[in-house]
Amino acid sequence: MTVWKLALREIRHRKFSFLMGVISVTTAVACLVGAQTLLRADRVITEQLLTEKQSEIEHAVAAKEEAVKQAGVELEDAMRKHMKGLGFNVLILPIEQSRSELLLKGMTASMPESYVDKLASSKIVSVNHLLPSVSRRVQWPEHDREVILIGTRGEVPILHRGLKKPLLEEVAEGKIVVGYEIHKDLKLKVGDKVTFKERKFTVSVLHPERGSTDDVTIWINLGQAQEILGMQNLINAILALECGCTGDRISVIREEISAILPGTQVVEKYSEALARAEAREKAKESAESSLAREQESGEALLQQEKQARNQLEQQHAGFASVLVPLVLIGSVVTIFLLALMNTRQRTEEIGILRAIGFKSKQIILVFLSKAMLIGIAGGLAGIALGFWFGWSLGGVASNGIDWEKLFEADSLKFTIAMAPVLAVVLTGIASWLPALIAARQDPALVLQSG
Amino acid sequence: MLLQLDSVSKTYKDAHSTVHAVEDVSLQISEGEFVAVQGPSGCGKSTLLLTAGGLLKPDAGSVKVNDQDPYAMTPDARAEFRAQSIGFVFQQFHLVPYLSVLENVMAPGMAAKSSISEIRERALHLTERFGLVDRRHHVPAKLSSGERQRAAMARALLNQPKLLLADEPTGNLDHQNAETVLNDLSEFAANNGAVLLVTHDERAVAHAQRGIILQDGKIATTSIGSGAE
Structure with missing residues (x-):
């Protein structure tokens, strides 16, 4: 018999309590990982969209430039022809x-x-x-x-x-x-x-x-x-x-x-041909100014898109910054209440274990082992659920973002790596007080009431 | 002397009343002795047993188990001392519901810091001795009352204590099972152990070498039991 075995047997015996704990941790971790994945997906999509937009604008401007250049060449050619046609002037x-x-x-x-x-x-x-x-x-x-x-x-x-x-x-x-x-x-x-x-x-x-x-x-x-x-x-x-x-x-x-x-x-010798040449010159100037306007409007469009995406990212980040701590706190409170309930359910068992010689440290360990198992299970499930949630909501698949791009950011890697640790720490903290209460339980009272 | 209580008193107080559960009780139990404490409900029998077992500190007097005062120890040292020196058997069995019979029997071994293999060896031997071989892997809910009490007896003996404290161990058992448990307690005492049994059961006195009647927290009479013959 070991403390772990004791914890595992108790989990098997009170599955519902364990399941509730796991669900609570899963929710908190899923929120955290989901928010991080979503924010990262936002960033990647923004970068991708802006790059595409930039490229589109560059293509449009390049096409326009080419057209203007072509028009310039044609104009030059036309000018030359006109001048030639004009004869000595x-x-x-x-x-x-x-x-x-x-x-x-x-x-x-x-x-x-x-x-x-x-x-x-x-x-x-x-x-x-x-x-x-x-x-x-x-x-x-x-x-x-x-x-x-x-x-x-x-x-x-x-x-x-x-x-x-x-x-x-x-x-x-x-x-x-x-x-x-x-x-x-x-x-x-x-x-x-x-x-x-x-x-x-x-x-x-x-x-x-x-x-x-x-x-x-x-x-x-x-x-x-x-x-x-x-x-x-x-x-x-x-x-x-x-x-x-x-x-x-x-x-x-x-x-x-x-x-x-x-x-x-x-x-x-002024002539109609010269006037036409001048008109063409004006047309070239107009085309160049239209090109400049195209460039300006492209820049403005890009800027607008950037602002819209930044706004969306900020909204998501703002929402996450409120939701994630709330869910984390909610989860800690739930685990605390579940552990407290568990302590009450296990009063007789703890009393008898104390009576047959279990030290308070061992009782705390039994509770914390269970908390750790809840943390690990909830943490792993939360990572999977949160990642799926962020993946779906963030439109990762529909925007054709590859995994590597998503995991380029250290923050997401860090969050995913640390999520189980955080879950274990949180469940540990939430279970600490109930574990102490259990450890300080007077076995005499339990045995007398029995 | 395995157990020595000198002028032990224990009083319960609340806002409305004061109850003298045990008052100036002195008692000694040597190796090989089986002592039965009788008395009406609320006379202080269980309080006396818990005080003797290092679970309930007396307000006055001293308690010595194997010449050591458990109340002079820190709570954790007292717990370890309890695990190594005292076995407990209760009317309600108090088995851990989600552990199998074998695991319940092995549980005190965790407290006494014995090696797992040694604990297992002893637990296997005890379950065999108490006729629980076929029930080793059953949880308490699957056992009969007699089997549960035998499992509790096996658990109490795992760390090979010298002193066994039993609180109404036959209270929930039929005649045959009660007789088996009392025989087991007698056998334990006969093998240089000591048993302090708190009971209502008249049959138990027949197994004890000494009978004590407790009334209003005080020892009213002491008699020689049939077990002394």
Whole structure:
């Protein structure tokens, strides 16, 4: 016979009392473990949800960014195309060239042809495609009509940039490019021979109708034009194409060119194409601002989700912080009352054990052994029940949380490891006083009453 | 001298009354003696027995068991002393209800700090001696009254005490079982033990060597019993 055996026999004899004790401890431990599991599940789900949300937002922003980037590329391409389509839209003229005369009579002032080389060898970035030209309204005596003669030598490449496909091919010596009105009136075809100012030219290109002065213009080689016009080594203008820069382009161009070629002025030919380019620029800005708004709204959404989850976690934690101590206290009180009841039930038995020589220490041990068994059984059952409770209520399975993630937190591991110890300590504390009462019982009183 | 009571008195007091349960009782019991105490209900028989057994401290006088005063000891030392020196048998048997006969018999061994194997050996022997071999693994509720009292006797003798205190051991038994228990008590006394029996049972006196009649807590008469012959 041992104290343990005595305790086990008594448990078997009074199963209900033992069961009540175990249920009480199970409830307390289940509450504690359940609350911890639930809180941990909350945390893991929060982290998971926020990560998913973050990823969703990042994806959405990345898609938007990609769209904006794509739009940017398209815009740049469109700008380039527009600019190209626009043709030369910057005129670099001698400073003496009057704007009024330019509009009324065409170009009248001239500047050295070397200006174009100076510009090409500079580090200029605000314009592309430099084309030196002479231009004059002249009489075509052979056909008795007035035309605009433009002499061009072809584009001068800007040295510090890569070679670009020229907007306009050079007109070779002896060749002539003819505007629409002229070739229509004269019924010219490519390859026809024409005479201009007593010089022979072969028609190389016939322009389609453009609805501009181009329709009454002929283009020949710059050198030949200079010779015809008596403007050797002189040009009237350098045509250029402005870059696809944003903002106040013309100021930038003027500033750059005046620094390289001080005796010149810059005129921008404004057009619908430029307006479209600007509209596209605005659209890009709008897309970028929409992207920024998307980012901001994503952040706000994330923040909102975080706050909602934190609020839920706090509610659960608050509820647990009230419920768990209450249930623990309730359990201790229940075990105390059960142990007290047990002491009363066992009065005769304790009296006889004392009479046959059991020491008070042994009586206490008998009671505490039973308390320990209740604590261990209740503790283990409570862990299982509490974990199941937290698992189910916390939506661990439905949210696809794996065990490892749940047990990453030391607090849950610690709670589960310590729960049986806590249960044993609690039942021990709750049974201590009844055990003392039992141990101090006077056997004489029991035997006399028997 | 196995038991010596000198001028022992015990009074119960409450708010309304004072009862002199035992008053100036002196008694000696030697080895081999079987003493029966008789008297009407409430005359102080049980109080005298509990006082002699180290369970109820007297208000006056001294108690010595085997020349030792149990009341001079600490409660735990007294409990151990009780376990080793005194055996108790009660009218209500007072067996632990959830222990088997064998476990009930072994219980005092736990108190006396004997080795488990030795306790078991002795318990097996005692259950055999008291005819309980077939009942060893039965709980008290499954036993007859006679078997319960025999189990209680076996328990009382486990630690091989010199003094056996019996309080109405035949009170709940039929004639045959009562006779068996009284024979067992006589046998214990005959083997250098000492028995103090408190009873109403006239048959018990026939087994005792000395009969004492207690009246109002005092020894009224002392006689030589048939057991002395």
